[in-house]
Amino acid sequence: xxxxxPKVYVSRKFHFSASHRVYNPSWSDEKNAEVFGPCSNxxxxxxxxELEVIVAGTPxxxxxxxxxxxxxxxxxxxxxxxxxxHRHLNTDVAFLAGRIPSSENLIVAIWEQIQPLLPExxxxxxxxxxxxxxxxxIYHGQKA
Amino acid sequence: xxxxxPKVYVSRKFHFSASHRVYNPSWSDEKNAEVFGPCSNxxxxxxxxELEVIVAGTPxxxxxxxxxxxxxxxxxxxxxxxxxxHRHLNTDVAFLAGRIPSSENLIVAIWEQIQPLLPExxxxxxxxxxxxxxxxxIYHGQKA
Amino acid sequence: xxxxxPKVYVSRKFHFSASHRVYNPSWSDEKNAEVFGPCSNxxxxxxxxELEVIVAGTPxxxxxxxxxxxxxxxxxxxxxxxxxxHRHLNTDVAFLAGRIPSSENLIVAIWEQIQPLLPExxxxxxxxxxxxxxxxxIYHGQKA
Amino acid sequence: xxxxxPKVYVSRKFHFSASHRVYNPSWSDEKNAEVFGPCSNxxxxxxxxELEVIVAGTPxxxxxxxxxxxxxxxxxxxxxxxxxxHRHLNTDVAFLAGRIPSSENLIVAIWEQIQPLLPExxxxxxxxxxxxxxxxxIYHGQKA
Amino acid sequence: xxxxxPKVYVSRKFHFSASHRVYNPSWSDEKNAEVFGPCSNxxxxxxxxELEVIVAGTPxxxxxxxxxxxxxxxxxxxxxxxxxxHRHLNTDVAFLAGRIPSSENLIVAIWEQIQPLLPExxxxxxxxxxxxxxxxxIYHGQKA
Amino acid sequence: xxxxxPKVYVSRKFHFSASHRVYNPSWSDEKNAEVFGPCSNxxxxxxxxELEVIVAGTPxxxxxxxxxxxxxxxxxxxxxxxxxxHRHLNTDVAFLAGRIPSSENLIVAIWEQIQPLLPExxxxxxxxxxxxxxxxxIYHGQKA
Numbered sequence: 001x002x003x004x005x006p007k008v009y010v011s012r013k014f015h016f017s018a019s020h021r022v023y024n025p026s027w028s029d030e031k032n033a034e035v036f037g038p039c040s041n042x043x044x045x046x047x048x049x050e051l052e053v054i055v056a057g058t059p060x061x062x063x064x065x066x067x068x069x070x071x072x073x074x075x076x077x078x079x080x081x082x083x084x085x086h087r088h089l090n091t092d093v094a095f096l097a098g099r100i101p102s103s104e105n106l107i108v109a110i111w112e113q114i115q116p117l118l119p120e121x122x123x124x125x126x127x128x129x130x131x132x133x134x135x136x137x138i139y140h141g142q143k144a
Numbered sequence: 145x146x147x148x149x150p151k152v153y154v155s156r157k158f159h160f161s162a163s164h165r166v167y168n169p170s171w172s173d174e175k176n177a178e179v180f181g182p183c184s185n186x187x188x189x190x191x192x193x194e195l196e197v198i199v200a201g202t203p204x205x206x207x208x209x210x211x212x213x214x215x216x217x218x219x220x221x222x223x224x225x226x227x228x229x230h231r232h233l234n235t236d237v238a239f240l241a242g243r244i245p246s247s248e249n250l251i252v253a254i255w256e257q258i259q260p261l262l263p264e265x266x267x268x269x270x271x272x273x274x275x276x277x278x279x280x281x282i283y284h285g286q287k288a
Numbered sequence: 289x290x291x292x293x294p295k296v297y298v299s300r301k302f303h304f305s306a307s308h309r310v311y312n313p314s315w316s317d318e319k320n321a322e323v324f325g326p327c328s329n330x331x332x333x334x335x336x337x338e339l340e341v342i343v344a345g346t347p348x349x350x351x352x353x354x355x356x357x358x359x360x361x362x363x364x365x366x367x368x369x370x371x372x373x374h375r376h377l378n379t380d381v382a383f384l385a386g387r388i389p390s391s392e393n394l395i396v397a398i399w400e401q402i403q404p405l406l407p408e409x410x411x412x413x414x415x416x417x418x419x420x421x422x423x424x425x426i427y428h429g430q431k432a
Numbered sequence: 433x434x435x436x437x438p439k440v441y442v443s444r445k446f447h448f449s450a451s452h453r454v455y456n457p458s459w460s461d462e463k464n465a466e467v468f469g470p471c472s473n474x475x476x477x478x479x480x481x482e483l484e485v486i487v488a489g490t491p492x493x494x495x496x497x498x499x500x501x502x503x504x505x506x507x508x509x510x511x512x513x514x515x516x517x518h519r520h521l522n523t524d525v526a527f528l529a530g531r532i533p534s535s536e537n538l539i540v541a542i543w544e545q546i547q548p549l550l551p552e553x554x555x556x557x558x559x560x561x562x563x564x565x566x567x568x569x570i571y572h573g574q575k576a
Numbered sequence: 577x578x579x580x581x582p583k584v585y586v587s588r589k590f591h592f593s594a595s596h597r598v599y600n601p602s603w604s605d606e607k608n609a610e611v612f613g614p615c616s617n618x619x620x621x622x623x624x625x626e627l628e629v630i631v632a633g634t635p636x637x638x639x640x641x642x643x644x645x646x647x648x649x650x651x652x653x654x655x656x657x658x659x660x661x662h663r664h665l666n667t668d669v670a671f672l673a674g675r676i677p678s679s680e681n682l683i684v685a686i687w688e689q690i691q692p693l694l695p696e697x698x699x700x701x702x703x704x705x706x707x708x709x710x711x712x713x714i715y716h717g718q719k720a
Numbered sequence: 721x722x723x724x725x726p727k728v729y730v731s732r733k734f735h736f737s738a739s740h741r742v743y744n745p746s747w748s749d750e751k752n753a754e755v756f757g758p759c760s761n762x763x764x765x766x767x768x769x770e771l772e773v774i775v776a777g778t779p780x781x782x783x784x785x786x787x788x789x790x791x792x793x794x795x796x797x798x799x800x801x802x803x804x805x806h807r808h809l810n811t812d813v814a815f816l817a818g819r820i821p822s823s824e825n826l827i828v829a830i831w832e833q834i835q836p837l838l839p840e841x842x843x844x845x846x847x848x849x850x851x852x853x854x855x856x857x858i859y860h861g862q863k864a
Contacts, residue, residue, distance in 0.1 A: 008824045009858035017276065019163035019190035019232075024638055035639060037646060043232035046163035046190005048276050054858070062744055063755060064822030069855055070757060088163075088187035102640030104584045132161065132192050135645055138585035138630070152392045153426035168494055179495060181502060198426070206312055207323060208390030213423055214325060246496030248440045279501055282441035282486070296536045297570035305708065307595035307622035307664075331664035334595035334622005336708050342570070350456055351467060352534030357567055358469060376595075376619035420593065420624050449852065451739035451766035451808075475808035478739035478766005480852050520739075520763035564737065564768050600782055611783060613790060678784030680728045711789055714729035714774070 005058040009125060010066045012053055012073055016085035019046035020101040044088065051081075052128040053114065057121050067122050080113055103129055103137045111139055149202040153269060154210045156197055156217055160229035163190035164245040188232065195225075196272040197258065201265050211266050224257055247273055247281040255283055293346040297413060298354045300341050300361055304373035307334035308389040332376065339369075340416040341402065345409050355410050368401055391417055391425040399427055437490040441557060442498045444485055444505055448517035451478035452533040476520065483513075484560040485546065489553050499554050512545055535561055535569045543571055581634040585701060586642045588629055588649055592661035595622035596677040620664065627657075628704040629690065633697050643698050656689055679705055679713040687715055725778040729845060730786045732773055732793055736805035739766035740821040764808065771801075772848035773834065777841050787842050800833055823849055823857040831859055 022039040023032040032040040039045070053076055057066040083093055089101035095113055099105045107129045115124050129137045166183040167176040176184040183189070197220055201210040227237055233245035239257055243249045251273045259268050273281045310327040311320040320328040327333070341364055345354040371381055377389035383401055387393045395417045403412050417425045454471040455464040464472040471477070485508055489498040515525055521533035527545055531537045539561045547556050561569045598615040599608040608616040615621070629652055633642040659669055665677035671689055675681045683705045691700050705713045742759040743752040752760040759765070773796055777786040803813055809821035815833055819825045827849045835844050849857045 006828045006859065006862055008827060010824070011856040011858060013854040013856075015276070017189050017191050019188045022640070027638075035644075038230035041230055041232070041236070043235050044163050044188065044190070045161050045230040045232065046188070046192075047161050048190075048192040059822065059824040059828075062747075064742070064820035064825045066824055086182035086185055086189040088185070088189065091187050092185070100640035102635065104586070104635040104642055105640040107584060108582045108635075132159070134589040136587040136589075138587065139582065142582055150396045150427065150430055152395060154392070155424040155426065157422040157424075166496070171494075203390065203392040203396075208310070208388035208393040210392055244496035246491065248442070248491040248498055249496040251440060252438045252491075278445040280443040280445075282443060283438065286436065286438055294540045294571065294574055296539060298536070299568040299570060301566040301568075303708070305621050305623050307620050326662035329662055329664070329668070331667050332595050332620065332622070333593050333662040333664065334620070334624075335593050336622075336624045347534065347536040347540075352454070352532035352537040354536055374614035374617055374621040376617070376621065379619050380617070420591070447852070449765050449767050451764050470806035473806055473808070473812070475811050476739050476764065476766070477737050477806040477808065478764070478768075479737050480766075480768040518758035518761055518765040520761070520765065523763050524761070564735070598784070676784035678779065680730070680779040680786055681784045683728060684726045684779075710733040712731040712733075714731060715726065718726055 007056055008059055008066050009054055009056045010069060010072070011055075012069055012076070014051045014053065014073075014076055014081050015048065016051070016081050017046065017048050018084055018087050018089050019044045020089035021045075022100065022102055024100055044090070047131050049084070050128075050130040051110065052126075053124070054126040054128075055118060056123050056125045067119065075117055076114065079117055080110060103131045103135070107137045107139045111141055115141070151200055152203055152210050153198050153200045154213060154216070155199075156213055156220070158195045158197065158217075158220055158225050159192065160195070160225050161190065161192050162228055162231050162233050163188045164233035165189070166244060166246055168244055188234070191275050193228070194272075194274040195254065196270075197268070198270040198272075199262060200267050200269045211263065219261055220258065223261055224254060247275045247279070251281045251283045255285055259285070295344055296347055296354050297342050297344045298357060298360070299343075300357055300364070302339045302341065302361075302364055302369050303336065304339070304369050305334065305336050306372055306375050306377050307332045308377035309333070310388060310390055312388055332378070335419050337372070338416075338418040339398065340414075341412070342414040342416075343406060344411050344413045355407065363405055364402065367405055368398060391419045391423070395425045395427045399429055403429070439488055440491055440498050441486050441488045442501060442504070443487075444501055444508070446483045446485065446505075446508055446513050447480065448483070448513050449478065449480050450516055450519050450521050451476045452521035453477070454532065454534055456532055476522070479563050481516070482560075482562040483542065484558075485556070486558040486560075487550060488555050488557045499551065507549055508546065511549055512542060535563045535567070539569045539571045543573055547573070583632055584635055584642050585630050585632045586645060586648070587631075588645055588652070590627045590629065590649075590652055590657050591624065592627070592657050593622065593624050594660055594663050594665050595620045596665035597621070598676060598678055600676060620666070623707050625660070626704075626706040627686065628702075629700070630702040630704075631694060632699050632701045643695065651693055652690065655693055656686060679707045679711070683713045683715045687717055691717070727776055728779055728786050729774050729776045730789060730792070731775075732789055732796070734771045734773065734793075734796055734801050735768065736771070736801050737766065737768050738804055738807050738809050739764045740809035741765070742820060742822055744820055764810070767851050769804070770848075770850040771830065772846075773844070774846040774848075775838060776843050776845045787839065795837055796834065799837055800830060823851045823855070827857045827859045831861055835861070 021042065021044040022036045055067060059066055087093055089096055089106065095109055099109060107127050111124065111127055118124055125140065127139045165186065165188040166180045199211060203210055231237055233240055233250065239253055243253060251271050255271055262268055269284065271283045309330065309332040310324045343355060347354055375381055377384055383397055387397060395415050399412065399415055406412055413428065415427045453474065453476040454468045487499060491498055519525055521528055521538065527541055531541060539559050543559055550556055557572065559571045597618065597620040598612045631643060635642055663669055665672055665682065671685055675685060683703050687700065687703055694700055701716065703715045741762065741764040742756045775787060779786055807813055809816055815829055819829060827847050831847055838844055845860065847859045
């Protein structure tokens with residue numbers, strides 16, 4: 001990147017509907033109910049999740065694009081959202097196996113899935129995951 | 145109501161998170177998958193539902209209120225939302241027993257629950273139920 | 289209107305910030321507190337109100353417009369919103385004098401103000417007034 | 433429909449981005465500028481339109497559905513939205529030829545396109561078209 | 577925190593309705609009107625404020641939670657929102673005494689109230705305060 | 721700024737409707753269509769853009785304001801939005817001449833226009849530009 005090339009962030013929002021049960025399988029149902037309350041209801045419950053993916057890069061001089069946002073959209077829908085939409089997060093998603101599907105753990109796992117997919121010159125800088133319109137989780141990856 | 149008493153509609157929005165599986169128990173899993181697609185995934189999926197309750201009446205001359213909206217809020221939260229929030233609609237909700245939990249059937253069942261609760265002089269006129277921000281279901285009850 | 293002229297509804301949303309105290313001046317402070325709760329706090333409280341004005345008419349064959357929405361916007365802002373924005377509804381608004389400023393009474397009073405302002409061929413059909421994003425009041429005027 | 437079959441409304445929102453110029457080709461540029469103001473700028477301008485399609489019917493006893501909303505979505509996207517998205521409404525849309533592309537004329541034209549597409553037992557009852565988040569147009573079709 | 581423990585941000589939105597008058601008590605009414613315009617109207621005006629509270633921490637390995645968001649919600653509602661909702665910010669809120677209730681001063685004062693309440697391992701990193709849907713104030717605290 | 725003066729961010733959202741065609745004039749129409757797809761449709765298309773302007777500073781002790789937000793609003797509307805609203809970005813906007821009007825290039829150009837306008841003590845820290853409700857572009861300027 002030349003010293004004068006501007007760094008621009010590009011953000012796209014995605015949507016998926018899923019169910020989950022927040023519980024720790026090494027605990028009793030009683031302890032799960034005590035710690036997690038209604039979120040640990042054995043039959044589960046669900047959300048319409050919104051996922052915002054923010055990447056950064058320099059606009060290409062010939063296109064004015066950091067990344068073709070239509071390409072970014074297809075990439076994330078085909079590789080990530082298709083694994084989550086209309087699924088049960090405790091049982092149906094390979095990349096969540098063995099993790100308590102809290103939104104904290106979910107956002108870290110989604111980061112690990114998206115990061116290796118991005119083309120050269122485009123960096124994943126932030127994920128935002130809304131569990132409800134009022135509850136949001138934010139992740140910037142791990143600092144080296 | 146005197147001929148000149150204005151009729152005003154009062155609306156309040158509620159929120160609940162639930163999971164469901166849209167399927168017909170008298171069909172095979174194959175036929176359910178064919179008709180309902182991913183909505184019939186056996187482990188279910190979930191939504192953040194928004195429910196708008198619209199009632200009508202005449203403002204009381206001493207209060208200017210059709211109904212105390214704080215009262216309406218508590219009534220619907222305690223009697224209706226508490227039965228739906230963080231639940232699985234196929235198994236956990238008494239008033240949905242024996243019904244396929246499509247949003248069409250859910251909105252009709254919620255109407256039947258709310259209507260008898262309202263105080264005299266206040267009429268239930270419309271329910272709106274958002275399954276996602278882009279899918280909404282509307283019901284006005286049955287005409288006599 | 290010819291039998292085949294389509295009737296189209298045109299809606300515009302407006303915004304104003306105001307304060308009010310819901311109370312009945314013929315009652316004691318105690319009775320006001322008992323009936324209206326925190327809405328009757330003597331120092332008042334406030335809201336960002338949203339007002340949706342819906343009018344109906346037939347698109348003019350030479351313009352395709354029921355009404356020039358820029359004209360409707362200026363008309364409502366200059367004649368109505370300017371009287372309400374950054375005001376105290378109990379004391380500062382001439383057309384509310386003597387009325388308890390519940391949203392029910394406010395929406396009826398706004399209707400009375402807007403209706404005579406509209407040009408011929410354009411009918412006021414609905415007002416929607418949001419007191420908060422979750423509380424809305426709707427009025428269609430009085431049937432003859 | 434049996435007397436006791438409930439009538440439920442199903443609504444789905446669609447999105448398209450388009451440009452238009454509001455002008456009357458039988459007028460001079462000066463008269464267009466005078467009547468339509470900046471909306472008649474010769475190089476045009478654009479909007480992110482939101483279109484809400486509301487249909488009505490009776491839930492089918494075997495599915496609980498008035499209409500499969502995934503089917504409704506594909507139908508409207510393939511037959512209507514594909515003709516409007518990323519287009520210039522004055523020149524690129526066959527079903528708008530010869531009409532001033534005001535939102536009033538656009539909503540009536542969209543109604544005429546959607547109505548014949550719907551399956552038996554499902555009735556188009558309302559369209560809502562947002563030109564901006566604050567300007568909306570509503571149409572219920574023509575009464576016989 | 578181990579070098580590999582991910583840092584996740586958890587955000588929750590709150591709502592309160594309040595009134596205020598922006599004015600400097602050491603100035604004349606004329607100077608207040610000149611500087612603050614309609615915001616200094618002596619009878620005050622009001623807003624529906626939205627407050628977003630963003631905290632950071634490491635998900636606990638046994639729960640997957642940075643903080644139980646239901647606990648965070650109760651804590652902020654009971655200790656902060658209850659002091660602000662349905663109040664007049666100039667006269668009714670102890671922690672604002674002696675401050676001009678601009679949103680800038682309000683957000684700094686709310687930060688000072690929330691920071692000491694948070695449990696160990698959970699850090700307050702950002703507040704966002706919307707005065708209207710289009711005006712927002714953001715604060716990250718003071719750097720040491 | 722004294723060491724203890726708090727730094728507060730003030731954000732205001734603006735709206736404009738514009739059309740554009742994303743294409744590289746040094747390429748053939750075929751290559752433009754191949755690279756940009758429907759965004760390069762020769763007749764153009766349009767959007768309702770939302771622009772969020774975020775500035776930072778220290779609240780003035782006599783007013784409690786970082787900047788009078790009504791002043792900021794007029795400044796940006798008169799100097800920036802008036803050049804963009806109801807315009808074609810490829811042909812009508814002087815400060816975009818010679819640039820491909822991708823949102824990446826647009827946000828950098830808007831930054832260059834706003835930065836010199838701000839009063840002393842107020843710093844431009846972030847722009848957010850929504851092309852649609854789901855696509856957003858973010859810029860923080862160039863680091864020295």
